[in-house]
Amino acid sequence: MTTTNQNTMRIGADVGGTFTDVVLIDANGNLWTHKVPSTPPNFEQAVLNAIEHLLNTTDATPPDKGGKTIPMNRDLTGGLGTTVSEVAHGTTVATNAVLEKRGAKTALITTKGFRDVLELRRIRAPQMYDLFFEKPEALVERYLRFELTERISASGEILTPLSESELWRLKETLEKEAVESVAVCTLHAYAFPQHENIVGDFLRTELPDVPVSLSSEVLPERKEYERTATTVVNAYVRPVMQRYLNAMRSGLQEMGIEGPLLMMQSAGGLTPEADAAQLPVFVLESGPAAGVLAAGFTAQRLGTDNLITLDMGGTTAKASMIEDGAVAYSPEYEVGASISAGNRLVGGGGELIRAPSIDIAEVGSGGGSIAYLDGAGGLHVGPRSAGAVPGPACYQRGGTEPTVTDANVVLGYIRPGELADGEVSIDIESARRAIHDQIAVPLGMDLLEAAEGVHRIANARTMRALRAVSTERGRDPREFVLMAFGGSGPIHAAGLAKELLIRQVIVPPLPGLFSTLGLLFSGVEHHDVRSCLLSGETLNATALEQIKGEMQRNMLTQFETEGYLADQVTLSCSVDIRFKGQASEIRIAVADENFTETTVGTLHTTFETEHERLYGHRSDPDNPVEVVAVRLIGQAGIRGQQGTLNPAERLGARAARREAYFGTSWGTIDTPVISRHDLGDEGTTGPLLIDEYDSTIVVPPDYRGYLDSEGNILMSPVTE
Numbered sequence: 001m002t003t004t005n006q007n008t009m010r011i012g013a014d015v016g017g018t019f020t021d022v023v024l025i026d027a028n029g030n031l032w033t034h035k036v037p038s039t040p041p042n043f044e045q046a047v048l049n050a051i052e053h054l055l056n057t058t059d060a061t062p063p064d065k066g067g068k069t070i071p072m073n074r075d076l077t078g079g080l081g082t083t084v085s086e087v088a089h090g091t092t093v094a095t096n097a098v099l100e101k102r103g104a105k106t107a108l109i110t111t112k113g114f115r116d117v118l119e120l121r122r123i124r125a126p127q128m129y130d131l132f133f134e135k136p137e138a139l140v141e142r143y144l145r146f147e148l149t150e151r152i153s154a155s156g157e158i159l160t161p162l163s164e165s166e167l168w169r170l171k172e173t174l175e176k177e178a179v180e181s182v183a184v185c186t187l188h189a190y191a192f193p194q195h196e197n198i199v200g201d202f203l204r205t206e207l208p209d210v211p212v213s214l215s216s217e218v219l220p221e222r223k224e225y226e227r228t229a230t231t232v233v234n235a236y237v238r239p240v241m242q243r244y245l246n247a248m249r250s251g252l253q254e255m256g257i258e259g260p261l262l263m264m265q266s267a268g269g270l271t272p273e274a275d276a277a278q279l280p281v282f283v284l285e286s287g288p289a290a291g292v293l294a295a296g297f298t299a300q301r302l303g304t305d306n307l308i309t310l311d312m313g314g315t316t317a318k319a320s321m322i323e324d325g326a327v328a329y330s331p332e333y334e335v336g337a338s339i340s341a342g343n344r345l346v347g348g349g350g351e352l353i354r355a356p357s358i359d360i361a362e363v364g365s366g367g368g369s370i371a372y373l374d375g376a377g378g379l380h381v382g383p384r385s386a387g388a389v390p391g392p393a394c395y396q397r398g399g400t401e402p403t404v405t406d407a408n409v410v411l412g413y414i415r416p417g418e419l420a421d422g423e424v425s426i427d428i429e430s431a432r433r434a435i436h437d438q439i440a441v442p443l444g445m446d447l448l449e450a451a452e453g454v455h456r457i458a459n460a461r462t463m464r465a466l467r468a469v470s471t472e473r474g475r476d477p478r479e480f481v482l483m484a485f486g487g488s489g490p491i492h493a494a495g496l497a498k499e500l501l502i503r504q505v506i507v508p509p510l511p512g513l514f515s516t517l518g519l520l521f522s523g524v525e526h527h528d529v530r531s532c533l534l535s536g537e538t539l540n541a542t543a544l545e546q547i548k549g550e551m552q553r554n555m556l557t558q559f560e561t562e563g564y565l566a567d568q569v570t571l572s573c574s575v576d577i578r579f580k581g582q583a584s585e586i587r588i589a590v591a592d593e594n595f596t597e598t599t600v601g602t603l604h605t606t607f608e609t610e611h612e613r614l615y616g617h618r619s620d621p622d623n624p625v626e627v628v629a630v631r632l633i634g635q636a637g638i639r640g641q642q643g644t645l646n647p648a649e650r651l652g653a654r655a656a657r658r659e660a661y662f663g664t665s666w667g668t669i670d671t672p673v674i675s676r677h678d679l680g681d682e683g684t685t686g687p688l689l690i691d692e693y694d695s696t697i698v699v700p701p702d703y704r705g706y707l708d709s710e711g712n713i714l715m716s717p718v719t720e
Contacts, residue, residue, distance in 0.1 A: 008026075008027060008083055008084070008085035009024055009025065009026045009027075009058075009083070009084050009085065010024070010025055010084070010085055010086050010087075010088065010520055011023070011024050011025075011051060011054075011084055011086070011087045011088070011257075012024075012025070012087075012088045012089075012516040012517065012518075012519035012520040013047045013050070013051065013087060013088070013089045013090070013516065013519070014089075014090045014091075014287050014290060014513075014515045014516040014519060015038060015043050015046065015047060015089075015090065015091040015092055015093065015287065016038060016092060016287060016313050016314060016315060017038060017040075017092055017096070017313075017314060017315030017316070017366075017368070017385060017387050017388070018037065018038060018313060018314025018315050018366065018367065018368045018385070018386075018387055018388050018391070018487075019035055019036065019037060019038060019313065019314055019388065019420075019487065019512075020035070020036050020037070020038045020039075020043070020046035020047055020050060021033070021034075021035050021050075021512065021513045021515070021516040021694075022034050022035075022036075022047065022050035022051055022054060022516065023510075023513055023516045023517060023519075023520060024051075024054045024055075024058065025520050031510075032054050032057065032058055033510065033513050033516075033693070033694075034050045034053050034054050035050075035420035035423060035512065035513065035693075035694055036049060036050050036053075036420070036423050037388040037389075037391065037397075037423060037424065038387070038388040039388070040096075040387065040388060040389060042247070043091065043092075043093055043244065044244055044247045044248045044251060047089070047248065047251075048248070048251040048252070048255075051087075051252075051255065051257075052255060055084075055255065083259070084257045084259050085259045086259040086260050086261075086262055087252060087257065087259060087260075087261050087262070088262050088264065088270055088519035088520055088522065089248070089261060089262065089263055089264065089286075089519065090263070090264040090286035090287040090289070090290045090515065090516075090519055091244070091263075091283075091286060091287065092286075092287055093240060093241060093244045094237040094240065094241050094280045094281075094283060094284050095284050095285065095335060097236070097237045097240045098139075098233060098236065098237060098284070098335050098336055098351055099335065099336050101139075102240075103139065103181075103236035103237050103239075103240055104180035104181040104235070104236055104237070104238065104239040104240065105144075105177075105178065105179055105180045105181070106139060106140050106144065106179070106180065106181045106182070106183060106232060106235045106236045107140065107144045107145070107146060107174055107177070107179040107181075107182050107183070108140045108144065108145045108146070108182075108183045108184075108185065108228070108232055108235075109146050109147075109148060109170065109182060109183070109184045109185070109186075109199060110145070110146070110147060110148070110184075110185050110186060110187075110228065111147065111148060111150060111151060111186045111187040112147040112148060112149050112150070112151075113147070114147070114185075114187060114224065114228075115142070115145045115146075115147050116142070116145070117224050117225050117228050118138045118139075118140060118145065118225070118228050118229060118232060119135075119138045119142070120225070121135060121225060121229075121352075122225060122352075136336065136350065136351070139232050139233065139236050139351065140183070140232055140236075144177065144179065146170055146173070148162065148163075148166060148167075148170070148186070148195075148199070149163060149166060150162040150163070150186065150195050151187065152186070152187060152188050152189075152192045152194065152195060153188065154188055154191075156188075156191065156192045158194075162195050162198055162199070167198075167199065167202050171202070171203065171206050171207065174203075174207060174210070175207070179210060180210065180239050181210060181211050181212075181213070181235040181236065181238050181239050182203060182207075182210055182211070182212045182213065182235060183213045183215070183228075183231045183232045183234070183235035183236075184196050184199050184200060184203075184212060184213065184214050184215065184231070185214075185215040185224075185227055185228045185231050185232075186199070186215075187224070189214070189215050189216045189220075189227075190215070190216060190219070190220045190221050190222055190227060190531050191220075191531060193214065193216035193220075196214045196215065196216050197214070197216070199214075200212050200214045211235070211238045211239060211242070211278075212235075213231050213234045213235040213238060214231070215227045215228065215230075215231040217279075218230060218231045218234045218279060218281060219231060219354055219355065219529075220529065220530070220531060221354065221529060221531050221629060222531050222628065222629075223354070225352075226332065226352060226354035227354065229351065229352045229353070229354070230281055230352070230353055230354045230355055233281050233284075233335075233351055233353055234279060234280060234281035237280045237281070237284075238277070238278070238280055240280075241276065241277055241280035241283075242277045245261070245263075245273050245276065245277050248261060248273075249261060249273065260272060260273070261273040262524065263275075263276035263283050263286060264283065264286035264287070264289055264290045264518075264519055264522065265282050265283050265286060265289065265356075265525060265527075266282055266283060266284055266285035266286060266289055266353075266355060266356070266357035266358065267282070267289065267329065267355075267356035267357050267358060267525070267527060267633075268289045268290075268292070268293050268327065268358055268522065268525060269522055269523060269524060269525020269526075269633075269635055270519075270522050270523065270524050270525065271283070271524065271525065271526070272524075272562070281353060281355055282355050282356070282527075284335060284353060284355075284357075285333070285357055285358070285360060285362075287515055288311060288318040288320075288358070288360045288362065288515070289357070289358045289360070289518075290515045290516070290518035290519045290522065291309065291311040291318065291485060291486070291514055291515035291518055292309050292311075292320045292322070292327060292358050292360065292518070293327070293358075293518040293521060293522055294485075294508075294514050294515060294517050294518030294521055295307060295309045295320075295322065295483045295485070295508075295514075295518075296322050296325075296327050297518075297521050298483070298506075298508050298710075298712070299322055299325070299483070300325065301710060302506070302708070302710065302712070304481055304506075305322075305323070305324050305325045306322070306323055306324070306479055306480045306481065307321070307322040307480060307481050307482075307483055307506075308320070308321055308322075308466060308469065308470060308477060308480045308481070308482050308483070308502070309321070309322065309482075309483050309485075310462070310466065310482060310483065310484045310485070310486070310489050310492075310493060310496065311485055311486045311489060311514075311515060312365070312366055312367075312462060312484070312486040312487075312488040312489035312491075312492060313366050313367065313486040313487055313488060313489075314366045314367045314368040314385070314387070314388070314405075314487060314488070315364070315366045315368055315369070315385045315387060316362050316363060316364055316365065316366050316385075317362070317363050317365040317366055317461070317462040317465055317486075317488075317489075318360050318361070318362045318465065318486075319360070319361050319362075319462075319465035319466045319468065319469050320358055320359055320360045320361070320469055321359065321469045321470060321473070321475065321480070323475070323480075326589075327358055327359075328358070328359035328469070328473075329356060329357065329358060329359055329587065330357055330358070330359035330360075331354065331356070331576065331585075331587055332352060332353060332354045332355070332357075333352075333353055333357055333359075333360070334350035334351060334352050334353065335350050335351050335353060336350035336351050356527045356529075356631070356633075359469060360469075361464070361465040361466075361468035361469050362465060363382070363383070363461050363462060363464050363465045364382040364383020364384070364385065364461070365381065365382050365383070365404070365458050365461035365462045365465075366382075366385060366404065366486075366488055367392065367403065367404050367405035367408070367487060367488040368385040368386040368387055368388075368391065368392055368403050368404070368405060369381050369382035369383065369384070369385050369386075369403060369404050369458060369461075370382065370384050370385065370386055370401045370402070370403055371401075371402045371403060371404065371406075371407065371435075371438075371439055371454045371457075372401070372402075372438070373438075373439070373442055373443070377442065377443065379439065379443065379453055379454070379457060380457070381404060381454055381457040381458045381461060382404075382458070382461055385403075386399045386401060386403050391424075392405040392406050392431070392434075393406050393430045393431055393433070393434035394406050394409050394414075394426050394427050394428065394430050394431035394434075395424055395425070395426070395427075396425060396427050396430055400434060401434065401438065402431075402434040402435045402438050402439055402454065403434075404454060404455065404458045404488065405431075405488070406430075406431035406434050406435055406451075406454075407431075407435060407450075407451040407452075407454035407455050407458075408451075408455060408488075408491055409426055409428055409431040410428070410431050410432055410435050410447060410448065410451040411448065411451050411452060411455060411660060411661045412658050412659050412660030412661060412668075412671070412689075413491050413660060413689065413696055413698050414426060414491070414696055415658065415673070415689075415691050415696065416428040419693075419694075420512075420693065420694060432447060435447060435450055435451050435454070436450070439451075439453070439454065448661045448668070449664075451661070452661060452663060455492075455495075456495075458492065459492055459495050459496055459499070462492060462496060463496060463499060463500075466496060466500060467500075470500075473614070474613040474614055477500040477501065477502055478500070478501045478502060478503070480502060481502065481503075481504045481505070481506060482496065482497045482500070482502045482504070482505045482506070483505075483506045483507075483508065484496075484505060484506070484507050484511065485507070485508060485511040485512070485514035485515070486511065486512065486514070486515070486695075487511075487512040487694060487695050488695075489507075489511060489695070490507045490511050490690075490695050490696065490697040490698065490713075491695070491696055491697075491698050492698075493505045493507065493697075493698075493715070494698060494699065494700050494703050494715055495700070497715075498700075498717065503716060503717065504714060504715070504716050505714070505715040505716070506712050506713070506714055506715075507697050507712065507713040507715070508711075508712050509676070509711045509712065510692075510693075510694060511692070511694065511695045511697075512692075512693070512694025512695040513694055520639070521638070521639055522638065522639070523635055523636050523637030523638035523639065524559075524562060524564070524635070524636050524637050525633065525634065525635045525636075526555055526558055526559070526633070526634045527631070527632070527633055527634075528551045528554065528555055528631070528632045528634075529629055529630070529631045529632075530547050530550075530551055530629065530630050531628065531629050532547060532627060532628065532629065532630060533626060533627075533628060534626060534627045535580055535624050535625065535626035535627070536624055539600065539624075539625070539626065539627055540597065540600065541595040541596050541597050541599060541600055542595075544575070544595040544600070544627070544630060545594060545595040547630045548573055548595065548630055548632065551630065551632045552571060552632060555569075555571070555632060555634045556569060556634070558634075559634060559636055562636075564636040564637065568636050568637070569634050569635070569636045570634070570635045570636070570638075571632060571633070571634050571635075572589070572590075572632070572633045572635075573589075573590040573630065573631065573632050573633075574587050574588060574589045574590055574630075574631045574633075575587070575588055575590060575603060575627045575629065575630050575631070576588075576627065576628050576629040576630075576631070577603065577604075577607045577625050577626070577627050577628075578625065578626060578628060579611070579623050579624075579625055579626075580623055580624050580625065580626050581623070585628055585629075586607060586610050586611060586614070587631070588603055588606050588607050588610065590603065603627075604625055607625060608625075656672070656673060657670050657671060657672055657673055658670075658671055658673050658689055659671065660687060660689060660698075662687060662700055662701055666687075666700075666701050669687050669701065671687045671688065671689050672687075672688055672689070673688075673689045673690075673691055674688060674689075674690055675690065675691070675692075676690055676692060676697075676707060676711070676713060677707065679705050679706060679707040679713065680706075680707055681706060681707055681708065681709075682706075683704050683705060683706040683707075684699075684704065684705055685701075685703075685704045685718060686699035686700050686701050686702070686703045686704065686705065686718075687699060687700060687701045688705055690705070690713065697713055697715075699715055702717055702718050703715050703716065703717055703718060704716055704717075704718050
């Protein structure tokens with residue numbers, strides 16, 4: 001991989017449903033930022049425009065963390081000046097394709113008798129007693145699901161050979177139906193992919209313009225539905241992602257940027273664009289993952305081991321947990337349900353993705369979430385969003401429906417006027433009109449009461465995500481610190497923390513661009529998994545070490561092709577364990593570098609402890625455990641947080657005070673408006689409004705705000 005030297009810069013770009021954030025950092029840790037509205041459906045256009053803007057403005061003299069200036073004269077397009085060494089990118093393009101059902105026309109090829117696995121799903125429902133629940137429609141319609149007369153047994157014996165004539169007939173049908181992408185998932189291919197490989201080679205030769213996704217390449221694991229569903233999602237979004245990455249690469253090259261384009265994965269860590277184009281299912285949650293990684297790096301610097309993250313942007317609110325300094329991972333999650341999360345207890349409302357991912361819960365509750373009244377006059381917020389186009393009413397971009405952002409403007413939390421370098425202009429009268437006409441008048445409420453109602457319902461929806469990663473995982477949120485970021489996160493953070501009885505809130509510098517910083521802190525990361533079935537005497541250190549050793553050799557070879565030596569790669573191993581007879585397993589990290597019999601015993605004990613914490617019991621002590629998969633993660637080039645993030649203020653003129661409404665207990669208060677650096681380490685008691693380039697931090701009257709040495713704002717409730 002390209003290495004950073006004193007004449008290079010790196011770019012991080014995070015695309016959200018409402019805003020696109022771009023950060024440029026040089027070798028000395030100096031930052032330049034730009035925030036622009038996203039440009040659906042051509043999301044790459046906002047990224048390229050923002051990058052071009054930064055490249056054209058970095059001839060300025062940016063302030064460093066000490067307030068001094070460093071003269072800069074750079075030619076960022078190559079030559080003798082500074083060059084862009086890499087672009088790290090997180091995007092919602094693949095996720096949006098699934099949510100909006102605008103992916104490729106996909107065909108599924110499977111073993112005879114398994115055509116309907118995709119539609120049958122699992123016996124799961126988001127709400128146990130919802131008699132009207134209907135399963136989501138399958139991404140591949142039944143007429144595009146094809147069966148092959150072939151069969152390989154669970155032990156690898158070929159029971160029914162694959163017919164070449166059947167493949168030719170299949171090819172003709174795929175051409176006739178104008179299929180844009182193909183998923184192949186044959187029985188037992190996770191261990192014996194011979195037939196899948198034959199089908200893949202045939203289709204790639206005969207239909208070279210149609211991408212083919214093999215389950216043995218996407219997810220070589222047991223469980224037919226999970227393997228099929230994940231492979232189908234990969235095939236469904238693959239042409240969309242390829243078009244997007246091609247447009248990104250073309251635009252970067254036009255600006256003279258030849259450095260690698262690295263994509264953030266759902267599990268954290270970056271991967272080359274070629275891998276993301278082939279396996280886009282692994283980058284579905286790339287933006288949220290970057291924010292959690294940035295929070296993890298910040299928590300390390302602060303010495304905070306237990307952290308709940310809140311990333312609330314314009315479209316969604318995301319929550320995750322960092323416990324004992326470690327990021328939480330989930331073996332699977334769903335996209336498209338009322339809440340997207342990795343949850344062993346509920347599900348079935350969205351598209352299941354069995355892929356390594358940071359354990360993130362996501363709900364449709366952001367600044368752009370639309371507030372509306374149902375037929376009975378009940379007030380709802382989200383999940384539908386005004387997005388970037390037309391946006392909230394206060395943006396004056398054609399939006400007329402009231403949103404959470406409009407409510408926060410009416411409450412006085414968000415300042416009127418220009419935001420984010422003038423890319424957005426807030427009109428308070430438009431916000432008032434939308435809330436008044438569509439919420440307050442129909443409900444017979446005061447304008448401020450209606451706006452507060454929208455704000456509180458948005459908090460209630462966001463609480464679902466926070467509880468999904470804490471109390472629903474057997475954790476007590478009172479033992480954690482809440483770190484809030486995203487454009488809307490710092491506005492809602494104190495109210496949410498109060499509800500969960502969390503005693504401290506952290507708001508990092510550049511909260512609205514924090515996920516983008518996570519892209520720049522990350523390194524390249526690869527994942528591998530091997531299915532197995534080890535229990536009793538076969539569950540021993542030798543068997544586990546043999547599986548891990550093969551995976552390790554393959555992974556180090558992959559890193560070597562990308563320019564990383566073995567001593568530059570950090571490997572971590574985990575295993576999926578369950579009690580014999582169970583359908584679900586728990587992932588347990590392996591602390592030791594190599595497997596020993598002591599390690600196996602420790603895994604057993606750790607598994608039982610975690611099983612009891614999640615499910616309330618340790619099962620029958622005579623019931624053996626079994627390991628069903630070994631996983632390996634390799635990381636290289638991790639940079640961590642570089643220097644103290646202390647960006648220059650670019651707000652222009654700021655009002656000294658602003659009227660803000662803090663509920664019926666406090667009413668409307670003439671509230672001081674200050675900067676982050678006005679707080680000081682001694683702290684100031686609220687109410688306070690801290691206006692920044694990319695967000696506003698709301699310190700309620702019963703909270704006190706502090707500034708630490710790293711530039712983070714700490715908020716805690718005032719003790720009586």
